[in-house]
Amino acid sequence: MRAEPLLQIQDLRLELPDGRRLLDGVTLDVAAGQSLGVVGESGSGKSLTAMSVMGLLPRLKAKGSIVFQKHELLSMREKERRKLRGSQMAMIFQDPMTAFLPVRSIGAQIDEQIRLHQPLSRHEARALTVKLLERMGVPDPEMAARRYPHQLSGGLRQRAMIAMALSCSPALLIADEPTTALDVTVQAQILVLLRTLREEGAGVMLITHDMGVVAQSCTHVAVLYAGVVVERGTVVDVLQQPLHPYTQALLAAIPPLDGPKPERLPTIPGQPPVPEARPSGCVFSPRCPKVRPDCAVRPDMIEMGEGRRVACVLYGA
Amino acid sequence: MSILLEARSVEKHYRLGGGRVLQAVAGVSLQVRRGEALALVGESGCGKSTLGRTLIGLGAPTSGEVLFDGARISGLSDRSLRPYRARMQMVFQDSSASFNPRRTVGEALAEPLKIHRRTGIVERVHELLDQVGMSRSVLKRYPHEFSGGQRQRLNIARALALGPELLVADEPVSALDVSVQAQIVNLFGDLRSQLGVACVFISHDLAVVRQMADRIAVMYLGGIVEQGDGLAVLGAPAHPYTKALLDAVPRPDRPLPPPLAGDVPSPVNPPSGCRFHTRCPIAQARCAQERPELRGITGGREVACHYPLVS
Amino acid sequence: MIGAFLSRAGQMLLVIFGISVLVFSIFFATPGADPTARIAGRGASPQVVARIRAEYGFDRALPIQYVRMMEKLFVTRDLTSYVDHGEPVVPEVMGAAPVTLSLVLWAAFFWVGGSLLIGVASAVLRDSWIDRILMVLGVIGLSMPVFWLGEVVNLFTQSRWHDTWMFSWVPSLGYVPFSQNPWGWAKALFLPSLTLASSFIGLYARVLRAELLGAMGEDSIRTARAKGAGPVRVWLWHGLRLSWLSYVSLFGLDFAQLLGGGALLTEVVFALPGVGRLTYQGLATLDLPLIMATVMYSAIFVVVANALIDGIYTLLDPRIAGGRNAR
Incomplete structure (x- = not known):
């Protein structure tokens, strides 16, 4: 049985006004109660994918299709999309220090989001804010609401950020590197929190570069390289049996935390391509150890079983 | 192997306004032997970067002393420190900020050689590029033309220019992507085996540290809580904090154990007794009163805990 | 809070004092210029000049001249312009x-x-x-x-x-x-x-x-x-x-x-x-x-x-x- 997708992105391409393509074929979906990890290195377009779903890139031209709750977002009017933002879909950003307005209290900023979407009085909104902060495990939530961002620790700021994102009970929560700016012990706290949220039924899209984070808090994963999704599947499948040579190399490059210490870490030679020099064939072919002549044509996504897809000629018929 | 660098009860305090004092480093003693790689690990605010800078003579310790090759270097004037500067170098995390954007790579690499009046500069620069795996064609280019990984290679080349015996690297790979990070980690390994340079790595990433260092020292709120052979410490942590830190790293193979509660306390107002007792899952009454000293346990390791997990 | 306010007020007073000394020295303590003649204006009678000299203390030490001037400005507020027919300036x-x-x-x-x-x-x-x-x-x-x-x-x-x-x-x-x-x-x-x-x-x-x-x-x-x-x-x-x-x-x-x-x-x-x-x-x-x-x-x-x-x-x-x- 397969859950009805909450969000479905089909062949999303994103162009700069000068014609450079930042995303060149992103296809993925998120169902309610699922958590999709979008993994990739810097410049792979994982944050851009998230921002396009939110509609926060007005200056870029998007082609393809993004369907959210059965509505096509790319043809939707800005006014309609704005109603979705913050209420039906919400976003958590990497650095809660800069993501909050530094000059207003945390509480005021959460109140604002609540009152943008719900007809509540200031007083009622604040009561809800305090309740949300409490649910996120912020000690003394009433006091915390009156604090300014710089007066809270990184972990508490990120909790407040999540409280704000959840204030209107969104169906989809997008988290862009939510723990990268945090220390490991605090990161663990936030990951546990995110996992609880998904278990409560929200669809989560988690953008990260850390395979460990994906393993801990996601059910599914999509691997992005140079603006293209190269592999998708459940976390268990992809992490234990990566199919795409890029996913394999990426996993191998992580230094192990137990077992014997390798003499050298396996590396990927070269650098990821910049958008204007993206190969017309398989985007990974210039760095791929298994490159073949037929890599010169961009491979389609090949279905490799239930929800498992890979874009590589090695698995062609 | 002889001892190259030694810290004896180093403390570093910063005066804040209103009579408050921030204890960044609170009594650290450690040794680095020739050719050895030591890693300082801990979360933000544990004092690892401050300690690193103090070790290399950037800022004098409030008390205690630092010895390099048997000679005391802490508290020396800039002038008397200069001969040591060539023998120890620092590599920073942000490779883009440590290059002058208006100077070519060639100029940047030659600069330390010129300052120290070395001869054969051109040959030496070429040799450095070979060592860090960059081609000679990069000399005429500017820092912004390189990717983060390439810039970090150049950064390391510059630090190696004067042939130092010690490199202190502050989060040298944490700004890099995993695949590039692996390249730089390997590069440090190669340099150590080729040049025999001793390294102090400062990092928050246990997996990276395990790969790069022989010994690790885990820091919490300005003090070392545990040190010893890297594989041994991470294989079976003796201090509850080391264990918590290790458990908190998200891994593919097992679910996260319940994380430590709360945040790191402020170094302005550190807890009494063992500084970790406020978050420690196995703390006893004694831990709040008595500060545990580092003491030896099996395998040449040391731990500062009244109730260590390994004895 | 109060301490910060007081120290701020103290700083302000200090700055104003500095400025007043500076302005005073430029106009009144410049060597070679006789402030008495300046204040009295052109063609003033010797009686007026003498009166001004006594009033402002120009026959006495500079600090006293300064104090006199400040007193006339801020306390008695009777600093008078002789050029402008004896109009008090404050x-x-x-x-x-x-x-x-x-x-x-x-x-x-x-x-x-x-x-x-x-x-x-x-x-x-x-x-x-x-x-x-x-x-x-x-x-x-x-x-x-x-x-x-x-x-x-x-x-x-x-x-x-x-x-x-x-x-x-x-x-x-x-x-x-x-x-x-x-x-x-x-x-x-x-x-x-x-x-x-x-x-x-x-x-x-x-x-x-x-x-x-x-x-x-x-x-x-x-x-x-x-x-x-x-x-x-x-x-x-x-x-x-x-x-x-x-x-x-x-x-x-x-x-x-x-x-x-x-x-x-x-x-x-x-x-x-x-x-x-x-x-x-x-x-x-x-x-x-x-x-x-x-x-x-x-x-x-x-x-x-x-x-x-x-x-x-x-x-x-x-x-x-x-x-x-x-x-």
């Missing part, structure tokens, strides 16, 4: 202050309003032709000398087109006190303050545009949009809130400087009897007591305004604790 400055205050308030109203409008508009429409035209207009306003613009305005509204429907409402040059006739007060100040504001609108709009565009690139603005806030809210509520800081500090300094007599040229051109014009008169006739009084008045204003701005800064940006160092 009341004269106090009488001129409301005129300057009215002029500068009106001008500030125009330049804040105008620059907000232009700055926000050109930031929102950045790189469009409207933005470019607005910025060029700003530079033109900035580069036109106030006295010249004032004269041109006067030429058209007072003589050339005064009888047409457009400018027949313009009153003749001079000032009408608010207490006497509020409508007349507003009419009399409209053109002078607009002229004065013209040079500030362009600069302030430019600063605001740059700050606003910088702020719009901040993460927190992205958050605001992700919350579902509309463009008006994002620009005006979040964007402006972030770009206020340099605007406010710039405003504080300019406002204080104008109140302290910086509107001199405007006041002279439009025949407004404000502090600036008083300074101008003092300088023209080398009226030392008058100069002393206006300069001290101006210094006090700038120092007090600076302290106020720092206070406002702390209110606007909670990250600045104590309000001592503004960014």
Whole structure:
């Protein structure tokens, strides 16, 4: 049985006004109660994918299709999309220090989001804010609401950020590197929190570069390289049996935390391509150890079983 | 192997306004032997970067002393420190900020050689590029033309220019992507085996540290809580904090154990007794009163805990 | 809190003391110049000169002269201008202050309003032709000398087109006190303050545009949009809130400087009897007591305004604790 997708992105391409393509074929979906990890290195377009779903890139031209709750977002009017933002879909950003307005209290900023979407009085909104902060495990939530961002620790700021994102009970929560700016012990706290949220039924899209984070808090994963999704599947499948040579190399490059210490870490030679020099064939072919002549044509996504897809000629018929 | 660098009860305090004092480093003693790689690990605010800078003579310790090759270097004037500067170098995390954007790579690499009046500069620069795996064609280019990984290679080349015996690297790979990070980690390994340079790595990433260092020292709120052979410490942590830190790293193979509660306390107002007792899952009454000293346990390791997990 | 306030007040007093010593030494302790003759004016009788010498203590040591001067300025307030037929200068400055205050308030109203409008508009429409035209207009306003613009305005509204429907409402040059006739007060100040504001609108709009565009690139603005806030809210509520800081500090300094007599040229051109014009008169006739009084008045204003701005800064940006160092 397969859950009805909450969000479905089909062949999303994103162009700069000068014609450079930042995303060149992103296809993925998120169902309610699922958590999709979008993994990739810097410049792979994982944050851009998230921002396009939110509609926060007005200056870029998007082609393809993004369907959210059965509505096509790319043809939707800005006014309609704005109603979705913050209420039906919400976003958590990497650095809660800069993501909050530094000059207003945390509480005021959460109140604002609540009152943008719900007809509540200031007083009622604040009561809800305090309740949300409490649910996120912020000690003394009433006091915390009156604090300014710089007066809270990184972990508490990120909790407040999540409280704000959840204030209107969104169906989809997008988290862009939510723990990268945090220390490991605090990161663990936030990951546990995110996992609880998904278990409560929200669809989560988690953008990260850390395979460990994906393993801990996601059910599914999509691997992005140079603006293209190269592999998708459940976390268990992809992490234990990566199919795409890029996913394999990426996993191998992580230094192990137990077992014997390798003499050298396996590396990927070269650098990821910049958008204007993206190969017309398989985007990974210039760095791929298994490159073949037929890599010169961009491979389609090949279905490799239930929800498992890979874009590589090695698995062609 | 002889001892190259030694810290004896180093403390570093910063005066804040209103009579408050921030204890960044609170009594650290450690040794680095020739050719050895030591890693300082801990979360933000544990004092690892401050300690690193103090070790290399950037800022004098409030008390205690630092010895390099048997000679005391802490508290020396800039002038008397200069001969040591060539023998120890620092590599920073942000490779883009440590290059002058208006100077070519060639100029940047030659600069330390010129300052120290070395001869054969051109040959030496070429040799450095070979060592860090960059081609000679990069000399005429500017820092912004390189990717983060390439810039970090150049950064390391510059630090190696004067042939130092010690490199202190502050989060040298944490700004890099995993695949590039692996390249730089390997590069440090190669340099150590080729040049025999001793390294102090400062990092928050246990997996990276395990790969790069022989010994690790885990820091919490300005003090070392545990040190010893890297594989041994991470294989079976003796201090509850080391264990918590290790458990908190998200891994593919097992679910996260319940994380430590709360945040790191402020170094302005550190807890009494063992500084970790406020978050420690196995703390006893004694831990709040008595500060545990580092003491030896099996395998040449040391731990500062009244109730260590390994004895 | 109280400690910070007291130390701030102490600093202010110290600065004012420093300025007064400096000004005093420039005008009265310059070697080779006899202040007595200056104060007495040209062709004063020997009796007057002798009286002045005794009164100001010019026959005694410099510190005593300084104390006498300050006493006359701040305590007895009977510093007298002999050039101007024995007019006491302190009341004269106090009488001129409301005129300057009215002029500068009106001008500030125009330049804040105008620059907000232009700055926000050109930031929102950045790189469009409207933005470019607005910025060029700003530079033109900035580069036109106030006295010249004032004269041109006067030429058209007072003589050339005064009888047409457009400018027949313009009153003749001079000032009408608010207490006497509020409508007349507003009419009399409209053109002078607009002229004065013209040079500030362009600069302030430019600063605001740059700050606003910088702020719009901040993460927190992205958050605001992700919350579902509309463009008006994002620009005006979040964007402006972030770009206020340099605007406010710039405003504080300019406002204080104008109140302290910086509107001199405007006041002279439009025949407004404000502090600036008083300074101008003092300088023209080398009226030392008058100069002393206006300069001290101006210094006090700038120092007090600076302290106020720092206070406002702390209110606007909670990250600045104590309000001592503004960014």
